[in-house]
Amino acid sequence: MQVAGNTCICDLSQARSNEDRDRWMLALERAWTTGAHLSCECPRQGDKRLRFTAGRLVREPGKGFEHAPACVFYFPPRSQSGMSSYKVGVRAADTPGEWCLEVGPVITSPLEGFKQASSASSTMFSLRALFDFVWTIAGLNAWSPEAQSWRTVRDVNDRLLEAARDIYLERFPLVDYLLVGTPGVKEQKRSNRAKALKALEASRPFIAIVPLAAWSETREQASDHRLALTDFDGIPAFSCLSAEWQKALSENPFVVDAWRGGDRVLAVILATPCSPRLARLEKLRLVPVSAAWLPLDSAEQRWMELKLREEQRCFWKPLAFDSVSSRQLPDFWLEEGSRYAIPIAVRCEASRE
Known part of the structure; x- marks a missing residue:
């Protein structure tokens, strides 16, 4: 200074x-x-x-x-990810958040619009895009050797909540509606319970980001119509219609492959509470992430992401949001100290082990 x-x-x-x-x-x-x-x-x-x-x-x-x-x-340039397809502006100086998202008319909750939101609007975010946005602001789509020290579950969730404080849905801070699963942290458990109870009293939805429990055939079939989660301290259980579950599984074939293979898969949930212990799932997105918490779309990306981390490279993954642009995003942007990042596109090799 x-x-x-x-x-x-x-x-x-x-x-x-x-x-x-x-x-x-x-x-x-x-x-x-x-x-x-x-x-x-x-x-x-x-x-x-x-x-x-x-x-x-x-x-x-x-x-x-x-x-x-x-x-x-x-924060990476918006032009190098799917974020470029939105008319997202900087929040006015009279509010503490850096980012403001258009969510449509707010009657009972700024999350109501996410129930119908799709990629049809260049301003309104879907649940998929909101996850990509929070993840990008939290820096969890990027990696450098220095990041190793703060990729624990607790540190990652602290980053998510910090990012949510910088995001406003119209005039409402996202952090007031976001629940994250942090095992063994009493403060976070109390915070989750308080937010869920407030949502129940107001009959309004909330968003949760929680890892799926380890794969089993029964859980994949969702035979008990309850979402199988782990690290859900203070977060209600979720009733899930079979159609919504199958839709989330089928959005990307890699989701099931990653889950069956033991990778961490995050459930991004929009839900309305029915009781203090149960909420009705409205929207669901499943996101496989690496050991360093970078979102992955394919086995090839998983291989390349691990290779780059092993080589101590500095890189980040551009997230698609709801972009309908024909421009193909690279799998990763490699930062080698120059002013300009280098795009990396991963190609499938049948002979790779």
Whole structure:
């Protein structure tokens, strides 16, 4: 940061405890409110100014691509993913969120529009696109060697909730409607229960992101009409119609292959609560993810993603959102320190083991 022309570098990664980090952040916020200029020191040229919003240190709106790919403030250019098909704007300065999504008329809940949303609109997001958006903002579609330290379940879910605080559905923060499964974390369990109970009292839907339980033939057939999940602390059980379950399984053949092979598969759920312990599933998307939590679409992508991580490369996967563009997205963008990313397209090889 710069104060009265003097430069001071604050490396938050060197904090010995959360208490130290909180004290440093408080000192930075005080300096910023008195006129200090804050900027990120990541190794890339560009406009890397930072600011405080609602007590959080954030990048300048729309400047994420100016940061280095390994930086926590990095956000890939919209033109290099399916996000380019939306007219998504930066949220007005009188609200704390960086992003605002159009969700249609809000009567009882900003999530009502997701029940009918499809790829037909260039502004309204479907459930599929909302997951891609949250995942991108959280930085979970990207990888660098430095990311290894924060790819635990708890850290990933903390990132998701931070991203949800930056997303507003019209004037409503997404974090108020998002439940995530974090095993063994009492605070998150209480938060999930409180959000689910509030949704029940208001008769409004909520969104949950929870891993499927390990594959079994019975679970694949959904014979008990209940979604089989794991890490669901504080999240209600979900009743699921067979048609909705089969639709989610058939959207991408790799979903079933990945689940049967032992890969982690996330259930992205839009549901309306029926009781404190049960909710009715309205929409479902199933997303296979790698051990590093990057979304995968095929066995070839799984092989390439693992190869890139083993080679300590820096890369990210462009997510499709609801893009209907004929332009083919690459499987990955490779960041090698230059100003421009290198596209990678994976080709199937029959002889590959």
